[in-house]
Amino acid sequence: MAELRNLAMVWQHNLILYVKCSRLARHLASLLCFGLFSMVLSACQPKQSDIESSLNTYLARIASVQQVEAHAAPAIHAQRLADKRQLLIDIEPISLGLLDSYQLRYCALFDAIAERNSILGKVQDDFRNLDYQVTLYEGLARCLIEPKIDQALRQRLGDIRQLKRTELTQHWNNLLFTSEAMRAQLASHRWYWSQRDYGTIKPALKKLKNWDDYIDNPDKADRPTPITPYQQTFETQPLLGDLFFSMTNLTDWLTTLTSQLQRNDNLILCGPQRDPTKVTRLQNVFRKFYIGEIQPYLAQVDSAYLSIANDLTPFSHENSPFPIETVHHAFRQATLDHVAYWQALFKRCGVKVGQ
Known part of the structure; x- marks a missing residue:
């Protein structure tokens, strides 16, 4: 019994030491984390230029x-843009019946619409959406002169294309001011520095202008090459x-x-x-x-x-x-x-x- 009591006292003593050490360890860990957090926080504070x-x-x-x-x-x-909700232009989707949509295969538009309506297509970003909208607009022009498409459908497609002309400008506006990449490009809290690596931003801006010219007059201007490859440039080089x-x-x-x-x-x-x-x-x-x-x-x-x-x-x-x-x-x-x-x-x- 005496040995058991001694063993119990030793166990209790070790437990108290363990608890104290655990508390001390947690305290030291807290101090260490706080110190690291303070260092990181101070490193994030902008220095006066x-x-x-x-x-x-x-x-x-x-x-x-x-x-x-x-x-x-x-x-x-x-430098910040207005809230995205203030700048976003809501664009109502236009739908066609299944039979009417199937006729669009005659003007090579059915597959593009089907891909757009897929799970991945519905969540595509503003840059890829612009490519699709232009593909749709140009495809509708082919459909209007395709004799295999019903006359009634061609008439409706003409009305849709006229509406899509206005929507191109709206989609372009959304890309410029509500896409994540462009909002990162147009916002800043840094002074310009000539030695900063702005990478390929100048060719990207030239491509942006080409697309702006096209959106202004898509029926006469040639469609530029895709702007999507410059998306990361806009986002990372403001x-x-x-x-x-x-x-x-x-x-x-x-x-x-x-x-x-x-x-x-x-x-x-x-x-x-x-x-x-x-x-x-x-x-x-x-x-x-x-x-x-x-x-x-x-x-x-x-x-x-x-x-x-x-x-x-x-x-x-x-x-x-x-x-x-x-x-x-x-x-x-x-x-x-x-x-x-x-x-x-x-x-x-x-x-x-x-x-």
């Missing part, structure tokens, strides 16, 4: 020379989103900086019998920060936009959810307004740029 740092310093130095409080730095806004983000936020920054300069212009005195210290210091700020750091980046963004501007017609339609052309115009104007202030100041104070 070089251009933001330059813009902040530029604003602070201008205010310091003016001897006034600096304007608040503008908030940086991520050049348009980066440019939109950069131009929008740079416009806000330039507007703020120009306002800082203009509202306190009366504090910068120059001319005979005037102390030129402030003018000289402002000129140095202009040279070091605007000419030395900011203007080269503005030129990079502008050049990147202009290199693809001719292929952006899919987004230039009225009331586009992605008005990148308008954003570029505002960016250009904000840049001109900012430079115009410095030109006026240097002219007023007799400063020759370059000295």
Whole structure:
């Protein structure tokens, strides 16, 4: 009995140690997981970019020379499209009876429709859906001149094709603004960086323009090669989103900086019998920060936009959810307004740029 009691006490002691060790292990594991989570979370936080740092310093130095409080730095806004539900155009399906549908084999359209109505066909993405819709539209044209198809059915197919002409534009709109790939292309929280690998996005944008031209006039334009092979490129290389983000936020920054300069212009005195210290210091700020750091980046963004501007017609339609052309115009104007202030100041104070 004594041995059993001793054994029970040892077992109880070991159990207590096990429980304590288990609790300690769980506690250490929790701390380790929390530490790893914090490291991952901190790694996900975006660091202030070089251009933001330059813009902040530029604003602070201008205010310091003016001897006034600096304007608040503008908030940086991520580029996002409107909610998908707001942009999606609902398109009612059109159905034909089985016998009528079977007649479409005479114009090589029956198999395409059958594949579309299969389980896989019903869940195809917007890119493959566009290929199908164009195949259907062009196939209906063949059906209208196929003598083996009943006259009554041909008349109905003519009405359907007319409706499909309108629907092509709607399907195209849905691809541009509600497909996962294009929404990834048009959204961004990153500054444009010329050294970032944007891969094959330029050929993809050119293909997008070709398709836009075709959708505008499918009866006269040649059908482009499929756009589906570029789907991954649009999704993983968001050049348009980066440019939109950069131009929008740079416009806000330039507007703020120009306002800082203009509202306190009366504090910068120059001319005979005037102390030129402030003018000289402002000129140095202009040279070091605007000419030395900011203007080269503005030129990079502008050049990147202009290199693809001719292929952006899919987004230039009225009331586009992605008005990148308008954003570029505002960016250009904000840049001109900012430079115009410095030109006026240097002219007023007799400063020759370059000295």
